[in-house]
Amino acid sequence: MSLARLQRVAVLGVGLIGGSFARAIKQAVPTLEVVGLAREPARLSPAQAARVVDDCRPISPASVTDVDFLLLAAPVSATQAVLETLAPGFSAQVVLSDAGSTKQDVDAAARLALGARYPRFVPAHPIAGSEQSGWQAAQAGLFVGRRVILTPTPETDGAALALTRAVWEACGAQVSELGVHEHDAVFAQVSHFPHFLAYAYMQQILQAPNAATLLAQAGTGFRDFTRIAGSEPKMWVDISLANRANVLQCAQAFQASLGELIDLLQAGDSAALEARFTEISGARRTWHL
Amino acid sequence: MSLARLQRVAVLGVGLIGGSFARAIKQAVPTLEVVGLAREPARLSPAQAARVVDDCRPISPASVTDVDFLLLAAPVSATQAVLETLAPGFSAQVVLSDAGSTKQDVDAAARLALGARYPRFVPAHPIAGSEQSGWQAAQAGLFVGRRVILTPTPETDGAALALTRAVWEACGAQVSELGVHEHDAVFAQVSHFPHFLAYAYMQQILQAPNAATLLAQAGTGFRDFTRIAGSEPKMWVDISLANRANVLQCAQAFQASLGELIDLLQAGDSAALEARFTEISGARRTWHL
Numbered sequence: 344m345s346l347a348r349l350q351r352v353a354v355l356g357v358g359l360i361g362g363s364f365a366r367a368i369k370q371a372v373p374t375l376e377v378v379g380l381a382r383e384p385a386r387l388s389p390a391q392a393a394r395v396v397d398d399c400r401p402i403s404p405a406s407v408t409d410v411d412f413l414l415l416a417a418p419v420s421a422t423q424a425v426l427e428t429l430a431p432g433f434s435a436q437v438v439l440s441d442a443g444s445t446k447q448d449v450d451a452a453a454r455l456a457l458g459a460r461y462p463r464f465v466p467a468h469p470i471a472g473s474e475q476s477g478w479q480a481a482q483a484g485l486f487v488g489r490r491v492i493l494t495p496t497p498e499t500d501g502a503a504l505a506l507t508r509a510v511w512e513a514c515g516a517q518v519s520e521l522g523v524h525e526h527d528a529v530f531a532q533v534s535h536f537p538h539f540l541a542y543a544y545m546q547q548i549l550q551a552p553n554a555a556t557l558l559a560q561a562g563t564g565f566r567d568f569t570r571i572a573g574s575e576p577k578m579w580v581d582i583s584l585a586n587r588a589n590v591l592q593c594a595q596a597f598q599a600s601l602g603e604l605i606d607l608l609q610a611g612d613s614a615a616l617e618a619r620f621t622e623i624s625g626a627r628r629t630w631h632l
Numbered sequence: 633m634s635l636a637r638l639q640r641v642a643v644l645g646v647g648l649i650g651g652s653f654a655r656a657i658k659q660a661v662p663t664l665e666v667v668g669l670a671r672e673p674a675r676l677s678p679a680q681a682a683r684v685v686d687d688c689r690p691i692s693p694a695s696v697t698d699v700d701f702l703l704l705a706a707p708v709s710a711t712q713a714v715l716e717t718l719a720p721g722f723s724a725q726v727v728l729s730d731a732g733s734t735k736q737d738v739d740a741a742a743r744l745a746l747g748a749r750y751p752r753f754v755p756a757h758p759i760a761g762s763e764q765s766g767w768q769a770a771q772a773g774l775f776v777g778r779r780v781i782l783t784p785t786p787e788t789d790g791a792a793l794a795l796t797r798a799v800w801e802a803c804g805a806q807v808s809e810l811g812v813h814e815h816d817a818v819f820a821q822v823s824h825f826p827h828f829l830a831y832a833y834m835q836q837i838l839q840a841p842n843a844a845t846l847l848a849q850a851g852t853g854f855r856d857f858t859r860i861a862g863s864e865p866k867m868w869v870d871i872s873l874a875n876r877a878n879v880l881q882c883a884q885a886f887q888a889s890l891g892e893l894i895d896l897l898q899a900g901d902s903a904a905l906e907a908r909f910t911e912i913s914g915a916r917r918t919w920h921l
Contacts, residue, residue, distance in 0.1 A: 490851075528842075530849070532846050534851065538853065540829065544826065546893070548821065549912065562823065577906060587898075597832065597836050600832045608872055608876055608879065616869045619831070620869055627861045630850070
C-alpha cells in the first residue's frame, strides 16, 4: 500500500498530537478521509466542524473495517485495552502505528492485543509537541522538521514499516529507527529522567519555608532548568511508570554523578572541580539540537 | 554625592559585566570619566579604543585617589587581595560596590581589606549576563530591566547605599535589597545549586557508554534543562566554593526530594505521583519571571 493509495486513516485520541497528525496527513493526501475515534463520538463534533477530522466513530471493531492506517494517539497506558477492542475489526492489510513516548510497554501491549495482526503494528515516537493540548491546538505543521523514531521489531511487516515511514515523512518529519529497548533506555536518559529531576528540584523549592522568596528571586537559569517541570503531569506520570526500570537506573547513575561533584565541593578541590566543569561545559557548548 | 556630581568612576575587571557597566554609566552620565583598572593596563587599550573605558590604570592606590565610585567586577575570589591593594588610595568619600554572584564571602573580604572604609562598600549582585564574555561583548543595555540586589549591612553608610542604588538604576536596573546571608541562601537555591545539578546530569550523560547516541537523540527538553551546564566553568567553580555551605545544604534537601519521588515510582504509586506532579507542574506554570 503506497501513500497515494490510502483512502481512509483513523486517529484514536484526537488531541494535540492526533489532531495535528490528522491535519497534516489530510494536507499531504487531500483525497484521504480522516476518521476520529472516540468513546463518545459526539464529543468530536467540534473537531469535525473545524475540519480536523472528516468523520467521528465510536471505538468499536465496526469502526475500523474500512480503515487503511490507524494512529493510536491516546495515553500509552490505554494501548492494550483499545487495541483489544478494535482488533476483531482490522482488515488483513491495515497498518497500525502509535505516538507514545515509550515503546517497550506499547509493543508488549500490541503483541498481546493484536495476535496475528501484530506484524502490522509499527511503534512510533514523534518527538513533537507544544505546551498546548487538545485538538483546538492541532496544527498541520507540528511535525515539520521534527524527528519521528520508529521502533520495528523482527516481526514487523516490511510493507507496514515502509508505509508508516512514508506517512510520517508526508507530515514533514525526519524518520529514523531504534530498537524498542534501546529507544526506552535512550529516552529515559535524555528526556524522561530530566523531567523527573526537574520535578524533584521544583518540589524542593516549593517545600522550602521561604518558597515565596525563592520564586520571587528566581531568574532565567531557574526558568530554563524548570521549564520541563511544567509538563502535563498525568502524561509524565504515565511515561515514568511505563519506563520505570530505565528511569530508576538513571536515578542511580545520577546520584553517583552528583555525589562525585558534592564530594569534590566538600573537599574544596577547586582544581578537580574546574577540570570537571570545563569538560562538561565544553561538551554542552559543542552540542546542538 | 549625587549621580550628577560623579566625575570619575573606576571599573576593575573590564569583562562583560564591568564593560557593560562602563558603557551604561557613561551613557547615563555623559560627563563622567570611566577608568578601567587592570594588572596590565596596556591590555585594556583596545577597550579604550572602543570607548568602553576612557582611561586605563594599574591596580594600585595611586590609581584610585580621584575616583568617586569603584565597581569591582573581578572574580569574587580576588576581592580581598584587590581591595587590600587599593585601600590606601581611597578617598574618604569614595563609594565602592561589586558585581559578585555571592555576597557573604565578598562582604567578609571587604571587612578585612577596607578597615575604616568598609561602610563605603555596598555589596551588589547584578542579575544579568549572557553566554558571551569579555569587554568586546559589553553592551550599555545589559542591565536594562534586570534586577540588581544590594546587600547592605548595619554598618553600610546610608549615602553610599543611596548612591549605589542611583548608579545601578541609572543603568536601567530594578534595585532591591536582601540581607547578605539571606542573599546567599536564596541564590544557592534558585541559581547556584541548579547549575550544580545541570553539571551533574550532563556529566552522567557524558560518562554513559552510549553518550554519542544520547547526545544525538537529545531534544528540546534536554537543551533547556542543560543550558546552564554550558556556563563559564571557572566562574561556577568560584561561586560553588564561595557559597559551599549553602550549596551543600541544597544538595541534601534535593536528595531527599528526589528520594521521595523515586520511592513513589518504585512503589508504582501512580495516584501519589500524579498528585505530586500536578501540584509541582501547576506551581511552575503559574510562576513567571
